[in-house]
Amino acid sequence: MSRSRRDLLATLTTAVGVGLGGCASPEQSEPEVTTGFDSTETVPTATSPAETSETQGLRTETRTASESTEARSETAERRSESSKSATTAPTSAKLRRVSVADVAAAPDGTDLSFAVEVVEQTVTTESTAVVRVSVTNEAADARQVGSGHRPAFSAVYSENQDPGLALLAPGSFYERPRDYERVASDCWRPDVTVSIAAVMEHVTLDPGETASVEVRVWGSPLNEGDCLPRGTYRFAESYEIENRTEPPVTTFEWDGFTLRVESP
Structure with missing residues (x-):
């Protein structure tokens, strides 16, 4: 049976509780040379200056x-x-490549626009892919925009979890536990199920201002076998806008974007 993001989120806890020697003897005797006469002469054997220079x-x-x-x-x-x-x-081996397959437009009347870009597309044994999600206020006045624990975009798990992906931001205050690790050096899948606090954070955007969040691509903790299976994965999220007029809050569902995972 196919598992959805809602099945996974239902199991999560929403409460978050690197020299030389060679000196001759001074009394050395000179050799004797026979000349063929009755007397014997002592002939010096000193080498000429020229010979000494050449030898040296x-x-x-x-x-x-x-x-x-x-x-x-x-x-x-x-x-x-x-x-x-x-x-x-050691060398960093390439495992996967991540790209954006499509991005949905914001619903009419929200005066918002969304953008998704891949900051780092290659998944290696040393690092994983990084995706940036941005929301821009296209209205003429300031807007307070909220989306769960990350105002710009808070979805963590892809819509389908059989298999699925997770977009995590290690160190985030609302993602627990904070000390999760990957199950192996060549497998970007967390060794635990990361739970998210049930909060709604808002950010105030002036006209034309943009809020962004960068997340890292991980495999779902429910994946079996392949850590980052090749395929396409959809992410969607709910937003709310605080208004100065009635109604005080407008909520909408953004259809989100699709990521493609393929061989490097």
Whole structure:
């Protein structure tokens, strides 16, 4: 049997109760060289200045080449570590895409207009889609407009809940509990049924002024299996306008809008 938003709301509670060594010995003896005569001469073996310079230059070049090789090796290791880090970093997978399929006009005589836009259309493992609903006063005088716990738009659950969607505003004073979480990292469905306080909040809109509310797209807590099933979902809401003349209050039903959920 298909479940409606009213079936779900009937079960809700309306009351809300991140160096080097190498020093030669100073007494080092010089070697003896035989000359072919009876006497033996001691021949100095000191290297000429030119030879010493060339040898030192060769040693310097060798050290420089070695140090350059070591530097390149260290750079390669750092790049390798950076590459591994980038490869193993978690990525945000795309799950669904949300769009507005249609928006109903306000009933005649209300002097109001409605607009619905998708602020963020992609549902990922890190964040869900965001929708903004706005109501504008088109009258020549100020109007007090009310719609449940959110003056601009307070509907939470789609008309159909088999399956369904929920438009939630985490942290809202009237949405309880406030500490609900999604059931899994890749599933935007609350782990509890979010109940809404039975209140009627109003906002005063001057001529041409607009009131808006941003809500996040979640799957209904009644969904089974797929958290955000592909399809279209209708949201509607009741409003009231406080008048300065008779009647003091005008109530009407806005047919709302339809959201489309599809693959990314």
